[in-house]
Amino acid sequence: MAGTGAWQQVLEGDSIDRFFGHFVLGDAQREKILRDFPSADLSHLPATKDDVFKDLNDIWQRRGFLTPAETQAALIEKYLPGADERLTGFIRDTELSRNKPEAVTGYLSKEHAYLATALGHLYARETGMPMTMVEVDFSNMGGTNDYFRLKLASEKAVLPVDIPQREAELLTDLAVRVLSAGMTADIAALHPDARIVPIRTGGDELRILITGAGTVAEQLALSDALHAHIERRVAAMGLQDHAHLKAPEDPRRAGFGAALAVQDMQMITNPGTLIQELDARITEMKMQIGMMRLGLIDRDAVAAEAEGKISVGLLRMPLGLSFDDTIDLEIARAQKNADKAAEMLRDMNPQYNPELPQGIAGFKDYAARAMAQFGQLAVAVSTLPEILNTDKLGGRDRPAGIRPSDSLERRYVARALEHFEAEGIPLSPAALHFLKLSVRGLAPEDPSAQVMMPVGMVRMIDNAAADAQDFRAQMEAAGFDVDAALRAAGLKGVQQVMPHALAVSVHNLAGLNSALGHHNADIVLRHIAHEVIGGSVHAAGVPRQARSSFAMAHHGGGNFSVLLPAGGTDGQGQSWFASQAVIHKARSEIKSRITLLNKTPIAPFLSKNGGYVDQDVYQYLEEKNLNTFGDIRDPKERSYTFGEDIIKGRVNGIHAVVVSAAVCYDPQQPDTGGGAFIGGLRTRADAMMEQYRSAMLHQLHKQGRLEGGYTPARPFYAAFNSYAMGGNAPAAFILGGADGKKIQAGEDMRAEKQGNEKPKGPGGRG
Amino acid sequence: MMAAGQKLPEEIVEFMAKIGPRALSEEEARALNLLRLKHGLPAASASGVAAHILDGKDKS
Numbered sequence: 001m002a003g004t005g006a007w008q009q010v011l012e013g014d015s016i017d018r019f020f021g022h023f024v025l026g027d028a029q030r031e032k033i034l035r036d037f038p039s040a041d042l043s044h045l046p047a048t049k050d051d052v053f054k055d056l057n058d059i060w061q062r063r064g065f066l067t068p069a070e071t072q073a074a075l076i077e078k079y080l081p082g083a084d085e086r087l088t089g090f091i092r093d094t095e096l097s098r099n100k101p102e103a104v105t106g107y108l109s110k111e112h113a114y115l116a117t118a119l120g121h122l123y124a125r126e127t128g129m130p131m132t133m134v135e136v137d138f139s140n141m142g143g144t145n146d147y148f149r150l151k152l153a154s155e156k157a158v159l160p161v162d163i164p165q166r167e168a169e170l171l172t173d174l175a176v177r178v179l180s181a182g183m184t185a186d187i188a189a190l191h192p193d194a195r196i197v198p199i200r201t202g203g204d205e206l207r208i209l210i211t212g213a214g215t216v217a218e219q220l221a222l223s224d225a226l227h228a229h230i231e232r233r234v235a236a237m238g239l240q241d242h243a244h245l246k247a248p249e250d251p252r253r254a255g256f257g258a259a260l261a262v263q264d265m266q267m268i269t270n271p272g273t274l275i276q277e278l279d280a281r282i283t284e285m286k287m288q289i290g291m292m293r294l295g296l297i298d299r300d301a302v303a304a305e306a307e308g309k310i311s312v313g314l315l316r317m318p319l320g321l322s323f324d325d326t327i328d329l330e331i332a333r334a335q336k337n338a339d340k341a342a343e344m345l346r347d348m349n350p351q352y353n354p355e356l357p358q359g360i361a362g363f364k365d366y367a368a369r370a371m372a373q374f375g376q377l378a379v380a381v382s383t384l385p386e387i388l389n390t391d392k393l394g395g396r397d398r399p400a401g402i403r404p405s406d407s408l409e410r411r412y413v414a415r416a417l418e419h420f421e422a423e424g425i426p427l428s429p430a431a432l433h434f435l436k437l438s439v440r441g442l443a444p445e446d447p448s449a450q451v452m453m454p455v456g457m458v459r460m461i462d463n464a465a466a467d468a469q470d471f472r473a474q475m476e477a478a479g480f481d482v483d484a485a486l487r488a489a490g491l492k493g494v495q496q497v498m499p500h501a502l503a504v505s506v507h508n509l510a511g512l513n514s515a516l517g518h519h520n521a522d523i524v525l526r527h528i529a530h531e532v533i534g535g536s537v538h539a540a541g542v543p544r545q546a547r548s549s550f551a552m553a554h555h556g557g558g559n560f561s562v563l564l565p566a567g568g569t570d571g572q573g574q575s576w577f578a579s580q581a582v583i584h585k586a587r588s589e590i591k592s593r594i595t596l597l598n599k600t601p602i603a604p605f606l607s608k609n610g611g612y613v614d615q616d617v618y619q620y621l622e623e624k625n626l627n628t629f630g631d632i633r634d635p636k637e638r639s640y641t642f643g644e645d646i647i648k649g650r651v652n653g654i655h656a657v658v659v660s661a662a663v664c665y666d667p668q669q670p671d672t673g674g675g676a677f678i679g680g681l682r683t684r685a686d687a688m689m690e691q692y693r694s695a696m697l698h699q700l701h702k703q704g705r706l707e708g709g710y711t712p713a714r715p716f717y718a719a720f721n722s723y724a725m726g727g728n729a730p731a732a733f734i735l736g737g738a739d740g741k742k743i744q745a746g747e748d749m750r751a752e753k754q755g756n757e758k759p760k761g762p763g764g765r766g
Numbered sequence: 767m768m769a770a771g772q773k774l775p776e777e778i779v780e781f782m783a784k785i786g787p788r789a790l791s792e793e794e795a796r797a798l799n800l801l802r803l804k805h806g807l808p809a810a811s812a813s814g815v816a817a818h819i820l821d822g823k824d825k826s
Contacts, residue, residue, distance in 0.1 A: 227812075284795045287810075309806055340816070514789040515789075
């Protein structure tokens with residue numbers, strides 16, 4: 001076994017470091033426990049992270065590789081020897097409930113992604129056992145939504161606009177489910193003894209860890225088999241041909257599908273570059289598969305593959321044939337196979353084969369038959385203990401001693417403690433520590449931003465809505481200085497005291513990923529979450545104390561939400577209420593901090609915060625003139641119509657917009673609730689970001705600093721944009737920019753770029 | 767044949783080190799793919815996929 005800190009050298013190693021840290025009591029914690037409970041036995045607890053590492057190795061030796069939740073349950077069980085079975089059973093069920101499959105794919109949800117990956121890599125290194133990672137990316141989900149919408153409209157003889165977007169999305173989700181479940185079934189068939197841990201790591205991304213496929217030949221066979229099965233299923237669903245949303249003119253990118261890269265986790269040389277390497281391999285695979293669907297081949301790739309297979313002994317040169325002749329033979333064979341495969345796929349495709357069940361009904365019929373064949377994945381899942389199996393922890397359902405400003409974690413812990421007290425089950429200090437650790441997992445964390453997953457925010461919004469009335473009724477009794485707090489918040493009466501939510505949309509996360517890589521982009525994302533957004537809310541007067549704080553969630557990409565409780569007490573004992581005044585301050589502060597971030601030198605920032613920055617990276621940043629975050633290039637060319645022209649260009653640097661709303665709805669009413677509320681707020685933030693980008697393009701165009709150009713308008717785009725920019729502008733546009741100022745349409749349109757005021761040369765970056 | 771746990775060929779390690787942590791361009795992705803194929807490593811190629819589709823094992 002490797003020595004101290006071995007886990008820090010693995011992919012997403014810092015997630016293991018945090019995980020191990022949860023089991024180790026700090027000196028102050030130990031002293032407090034021994035002071036309060038002099039007879040407490042802490043001898044079973046690990047003293048250091050290395051101790052946890054050793055125990056984990058023991059578990060692997062006995063039980064093999066486990067999911068993160070199973071791993072945590074196993075470690076807790078080890079550290080609570082002889083504990084009451086009602087306690088250990090409660091913890092085990094709580095832990096294993098977190099293995100509940102994600103609704104669309106049936107895989108584990110993103111909360112497990114980084115820790116599972118890190119554990120997988122560490123397992124491969126420590127045990128020497130095979131561990132294979134399959135990185136999967138779906139293709140053209142947006143174009144597939146559009147395809148289903150048109151298909152539904154055609155079958156119902158209505159206009160596409162009359163088909164709810166969600167109805168189309170549910171069909172795309174079903175196609176995703178067929179491919180996802182199919183892949184794990186295929187892997188189980190190929191490697192029946194392997195443990196399979198599948199995770200949905202993003203909206204259109206999956207990662208599957210397999211304790212098998214340890215040889216290159218097995219990995220090649222796995223890749224070919226999975227892709228072949230995917231292609232057959234896509235064809236059978238009739239989803240091979242519709243236009244790609246972003247590249248409608250490129251037939252190689254048409255249709256729905258998924259491509260993957262198979263990675264031996266024992267052969268990871270540099271964790272810092274692995275994810276972008278896999279992304280590149282997947283992008284290349286998508287092109288190759290797209291060509292195959294058309295009966296075409298990439299001759300260079302076929303030749304290189306043949307050369308590789310000859311060199312490693314997987315392909316023999318026929319007697320009497322030279323190396324070059326063998327390569328030519330392989331190219332001819334590949335061309336013939338591609339032709340035949342394309343023809344075979346068309347025969348399986350109801351779009352080409354009228355004998356197959358047709359239309360949406362045919363698609364659903366195929367999906368149901370396929371899903372019935374796949375069977376269930378062997379991941380241990382438990383039902384959450386009944387006492388915790390509720391989203392209702394606010395209002396009348398709020399546990400005793402819990403305040404309206406308390407976090408979701410604290411609410412779940414209080415509910416669990418109520419249960420143990422009612423049942424008369426004593427909890428030792430160690431038991432209490434691990435019970436809390438386990439129950440806190442019910443407010444899951446997004447591993448990239450290290451704030452709550454969206455599901456936690458939905459529950460918090462519901463609880464906040466339910467709490468608000470109680471809060472207003474009880475605040476005087478609780479010793480609030482109501483009049484002073486109302487004055488400070490600019491509110492006219494207690495009826496205006498209510499929780500508020502913010503949706504923050506941050507532009508150019510894709511640029512950060514592209515320029516700096518996945519690991520470094522995560523570091524910037526966490527800075528944006530905790531220092532830019534969280535720090536701004538705190539600076540606006542919302543305290544950060546555990547009992548009177550705000551909640552934040554990451555919704556993927558650059559999308560965040562924040563919930564401010566209706567009020568609380570700050571560090572000096574002053575009462576405060578959430579209000580537009582607080583939000584205005586927070587918004588101004590976010591603007592300042594984004595400005596500061598855009599002026600921050602990249603390399604020193606990453607170096608200081610644990611980023612991947614070596615000499616090569618310094619050189620690369622210098623060569624590309626990437627000095628500060630304001631230099632981060634927008635990877636996407638954007639456009640908007642101005643007058644008769646289409647203005648095209650890139651919005652470089654980091655930008656943010658904020659929208660907000662008071663949380664005031666009756667959660668008992670149908671079609672209301674935290675999900676609908678936060679969804680609506682996020683939609684407004686997305687629309688506002690689009691407007692902001694257009695305003696930025698306009699400003700850069702007028703200043704001659706646009707990286708791009710403009711072309712004469714086409715009627716369709718002109719009509720679309722006149723809606724967006726004209727008198728019928730969406731509400732979010734009227735709300736104003738990230739700085740709170742109104743953005744006006746037309747000639748007077750202005751938008752302040754947040755930060756990075758460094759002058760640029762005409763037509764591009766400086 | 768490369769066995770499990772064997773080191774990645776130096777040529778590929780150097781290729782990725784030169785790129786650093788950023789995303790690969792389309793040209794770089796293609797070059798990396800050809801390099802991996804030439805070393806007999808798992809990489810993007812549809813010829814094995816097409817052959818697998820034709821061999822008729824997959825009925826689902």
